[in-house]
Amino acid sequence: MATEHRARPSPPFFASLVTAGTFLLLYIPLFVLVTYSFVQTDLDGNSSFTWNWYYEAVADSSLQQALWMSLMVGVWSTLGATLLGTTAALALERTDFPGKKIFDALTLVPLIVPEIVMALSLLIWFVILKISLGGISIVLAHITFSFSYVIITVRTRLADFDHSLEEAARDLGATPWKTFWKVTFPLIWPGILSGALMAFTLSFDDFLITFFTAGVGSDTLPVKLYSMIKFGISPKINALSTLILLATALLVLMIFRPKRSMKTISKESGETSVPDALKALG
Amino acid sequence: MTLWGLKNLFSSHALLLWFRSMLELKGIRKSFGKTEAVRPTDLVIQDGEFFSMLGPSGCGKTTLLRMLGGFEKPTAGEIYLNGIRIDQLPPHERQCNTVFQRYALFPHLDVFENVAFGLRMRKISGTELNERVSEALELVQMKEYLHRSVTTLSGGQQQRIALARALINKPKVLLLDEPLSALDLKLRQQMKVELLSLQRCLKQTFIFVTHDQEEALSVSDRIAVMNKGVVDQVGTSQEIYEFPRTLFVAQFIGSMNTIEGEVKDFNSQAITLAGSAKRILTVKPSRDGFRPLPQVQSGLAVQMMIRPEKLKVLKSSPQPDQNYIEGMIKEVLYKGPVTQFLIQAKEIPSLMMTVVQTNSAVSAKKTFNMGDRVFAAWAPEDCILMGKDGPLPVSVFETEPLELRALP
Structure with a gap:
């Protein structure tokens, strides 16, 4: 099964130009931000390389607190979203129940609803339910928008799941419970994991919904950054942003790292030099 | 009474177990x-x-x-x-x-x-x-x-x-x-x-x-x-x-040549058919006892089925005790171990017989060519008789199933 190698035509010049322009527009701001985080300008206007902004950012206790808040919110909302998302995905993919189609559509709504609407409605809901704004409300809010992503990744995994694998496990004496933990779970685990990483990334990056549902004194990192720039852009913020960029990039890389295929092995795996086999027995 | 009959009579579990079922x-x-x-x-x-x-x-x-x-x-x-x-x-x-x-x-x-x-x-x-x-x-x-x-x-x-x-x-x-x-x-x-x-x-x-x-x-x-x-x-x-x-089993397993006709005469040894073939065709029970004669009446519309490998292609008219159809070779398909002939029957325009012959020294491809006038012959013991739309009832003297018959 050799893939065909056919020479493809190179794109027209105009297309290359537009592409280059787009990329520049996208990445120059990032480049500037990262560069500025390393630049120190003295009173004479001379610039020099420095790690100072990083030291300051890391040493700032209010930033530390915000980071801690972000991590806690990230971990708990990821756990919640993963648990809910995985079970919902299993229910939607494996079972049939009245109103399934509606549920199916509803799980995707958080992806479409404008964030500001989501943020406002959550805020109103929390107020109605008299849930005090703080860590818990942020976690709940994050779960509502991130569990859709878990559902999607887990369902993709379940959709190309070979059913006969579970039947084989049952056939070999595994109870339904054991079948799930020995066969189903290990095989959908990559889907759950990428869903979880995505949920964490979303939670860690979220500003708007957190801003609305945070209340006083429970700022996450993005909210904290926002309140800091009200007092002027400090190079410290550049340094911090660069760190967040780095962390997020690492997480995203983990989500999209090459996955081991779970499909039942294809039949055309090539050669077999079959040993003299059972001729001896016959 | 045979063992087989006994088994049908007492199908309680203990007995079935005893019969290794x-x-x-x-x-x-x-x-x-x-x-x-x-x-x-x-x-x-x-x-x-x-x-x-x-x-x-x-x-x-x-x-x-x-x-x-x-x-x-x-x-x-x-x-x-x-x-x-x-x-x-x-x-x-x-x-x-x-x-x-x-x-x-x-x-x-x-x-x-x-x-x-x-x-x-x-x-x-x-x-x-x-x-x-x-x-x-x-x-x-x-x-x-x-x-x-x-x-x-x-x-x-x-x-x-x-x-x-x-x-x-x-x-x-x-x-x-x-x-x-x-x-x-x-x-x-x-x-x-x-x-x-x-x-x-x-x-x-x-x-x-x-x-x-x-x-x-x-x-x-x-x-x-x-x-x-x-x-x-x-x-x-x-x-x-x-x-x-x-009919389904006959057609699904292997291939079959089918000739339609009606029963002319029958006794316990043979059934004769008349019909489109303009010649009397005879059916006899197979020698190994696999295939007893079915129950028929005179004038019953039936189909005679013959496997391609049971047919022989001959240049000259076969022995009188054989069934045969005259025809012309329409196609010769050499397949290595066997050669397949398609023979257009002379008397029945709608009938194309498929004959498969082993490629031994006697019946190699060279022997017959397209367009040759030949006889496709088969033994009366080698054909299967079916009703027009389904199987015929098997005679009451049906032989016992193989496993028991195989015993000496």
């Missing part, structure tokens, strides 16, 4: 909504039998197998394994194991863990586990692949691992769901032989589902031919091929 299906039926996948079916499968279920896709054979494995619950009916009712048990409580069509090996486990899975589920570990796994792998000649990932194995190797995995719990019945269909032709033929010798060596009951008639004919002790959810005929390969009981 182990799997018994009673009135098994399965419907999916309005479609009847399997119509009420009775089957008895003996201990140590290589039993095949053969039929075109959608005939219900796989559904039947899945009911044995416990993956489908029958809509009605009962299944007994060694006298114990199993049709309501979940798969993990049955002593049947399955080799799945696409093997269904666990891709996250290596060869060892795949094969050991069944033992681990039974909480067997340590030395016993290791010994039994290597024993099973040895059985399928895959011992050196112990720690390979199953995803790196070829189709044939995966097939062996699937077999070892299914056999490790020493099931009472091994269910095989078209296990060879995913392999290429050469490998398929080889695995067929291996499967057969494995079964002979283990003396275990194999239930084998296939749509490939040649596969079924060559490996099975008995075959159940299925069509549209109904078991049309159960019998040995020879019985199925030489004496098909229904």
Whole structure:
């Protein structure tokens, strides 16, 4: 099964130009931000390389607190979203129940609803339910928008799941419970994991919904950054942003790292030099 | 009274056990909504039998197998394994194991863990586990692949691992769901032989589902031919091929030349037909007793069926005791071991006879050419008589089933 190698035509010049322009527009701001985080300008206007902004950012206790808040919110909302998302995905993919189609559509709504609407409605809901704004409300809010992503990744995994694998496990004496933990779970685990990483990334990056549902004194990192720039852009913020960029990039890389295929092995795996086999027995 | 008759009379479980019957299906039926996948079916499968279920896709054979494995619950009916009712048990409580069509090996486990899975589920570990796994792998000649990932194995190797995995719990019945269909032709033929010798060596009951008639004919002790959810005929390969009981079986297994006619005369030795052939054709019971004469009346519209390999192409008019049709060779297809002739019958414009001749020194391709006027002849003992729309009733003097007749 050799893939065909056919020479493809190179794109027209105009297309290359537009592409280059787009990329520049996208990445120059990032480049500037990262560069500025390393630049120190003295009173004479001379610039020099420095790690100072990083030291300051890391040493700032209010930033530390915000980071801690972000991590806690990230971990708990990821756990919640993963648990809910995985079970919902299993229910939607494996079972049939009245109103399934509606549920199916509803799980995707958080992806479409404008964030500001989501943020406002959550805020109103929390107020109605008299849930005090703080860590818990942020976690709940994050779960509502991130569990859709878990559902999607887990369902993709379940959709190309070979059913006969579970039947084989049952056939070999595994109870339904054991079948799930020995066969189903290990095989959908990559889907759950990428869903979880995505949920964490979303939670860690979220500003708007957190801003609305945070209340006083429970700022996450993005909210904290926002309140800091009200007092002027400090190079410290550049340094911090660069760190967040780095962390997020690492997480995203983990989500999209090459996955081991779970499909039942294809039949055309090539050669077999079959040993003299059972001729001896016959 | 024969043993066979006795068995039919006393079908209590104790007696059936005594007759080594182990799997018994009673009135098994399965419907999916309005479609009847399997119509009420009775089957008895003996201990140590290589039993095949053969039929075109959608005939219900796989559904039947899945009911044995416990993956489908029958809509009605009962299944007994060694006298114990199993049709309501979940798969993990049955002593049947399955080799799945696409093997269904666990891709996250290596060869060892795949094969050991069944033992681990039974909480067997340590030395016993290791010994039994290597024993099973040895059985399928895959011992050196112990720690390979199953995803790196070829189709044939995966097939062996699937077999070892299914056999490790020493099931009472091994269910095989078209296990060879995913392999290429050469490998398929080889695995067929291996499967057969494995079964002979283990003396275990194999239930084998296939749509490939040649596969079924060559490996099975008995075959159940299925069509549209109904078991049309159960019998040995020879019985199925030489004496098909229904039109479907006759047409599905192998190929057939069909000549229509009506009964002119009959006695206990022979039936003569008149009709489109402008010549009297004779049917006699086959010499081996496989095929007794059916019950007929004069004037009954029937069809005479002849297998292509039972016909002989001759240059000159054959012996008077032979049936024959005159015709012209329309096509000569040289196929290596055999040559296939298509012969246009002279008297019946709609009849194109297919004749297959072994390419021995006598009947090589050179002997006959396209356009030759020839005779296609066959013995009266070599034809099957069917009614116009279905099988004819078998005479009351039907011979006993093969297994008992084979005894001296």
